[in-house]
Amino acid sequence: MSDFIKDADWLDWHPNPVRPTYRPPAGAVDAHCHVFGPGDQFPFAASRKYTPCDASAEQLFSLRDHLGFSRNVVVQATCHGTDNRAMLHALAQSNGMARGVATVTPEVSDAELDALHAAGVRGVRFNFVKRLVDVLPIDGLRSIAARLASRDWHIVIYFEAQDLPEYYDFFASLPTIVVVDHMGRPDVRKDVNGPEFDLFVKLLSENDNIWSKVSCPDRLSFSGEPLYADVVPFATRIVETFPERVLWGTDWPHPNMKTHMPDDGELVNFIPQIARTEELQHKLLVENPMRLYWAD
């Protein structure tokens, strides 16, 4: 029994996703997923904006095998704040088949960063989504970023499209590889070649250190599952313009979905819609994440 009671409107992860008909290439990496707790073992943070159901490392790895994937990148979920223990536990249970992205404060010591590296962490997440976090002052983020540059770590950023103009110069100034979560959350009802998404494409065009995850059609779509047709032009534009700088992930256990819970097998079946050749799929699922997370 968890010590926490999940939010009344919380949607649990899908209990029995289909076995995907699309088979990912050997060694495929789910480069964006999370663990939640379990809350009685790894308590959720006092600063959290939501209380989820539990989603353990064992459940994550069982999903990985079911979907035909080999590896995971476990991204620190905001409900755990800067307490990275649940994520680190997942890495420790993975037999080297998972890497992590942590959340840290500007006060983090070099020794703590060393320990995170030894545990398999290769990046830090900066979050600008106000419903999820109290956004840290930019100066603090800058000081963290400067310390990561010498470590060959990267920074994962999560923001929504309407906030990109405000943060554009800051993002462009970051000294590490930068990976944008969920394509910068475009409003897919707008034109894929319109000013809003063009600004995101410009960010990647002008900064060859900036990458994008082409994840979460379920969050972005208004046309809905399983086809997520309205997301396809956005994701294909990114995959085909920046084939060496894209990552894909399930986003399991899908925090804060309010209307439906995606079937993770159908999310895998969606991959060939957005990466339309075997070569693009191999870069997206194997070469790019391996370069970023398993270079050593």
Ligand SMILES: O=C(O)c1cc(C(=O)O)oc(=O)c1
């Ligand atoms: O859109 C979200 O609610 C969301 C939340 C989190 C998190 O709480 O860490 O991570 C994500 O990738 C997406």
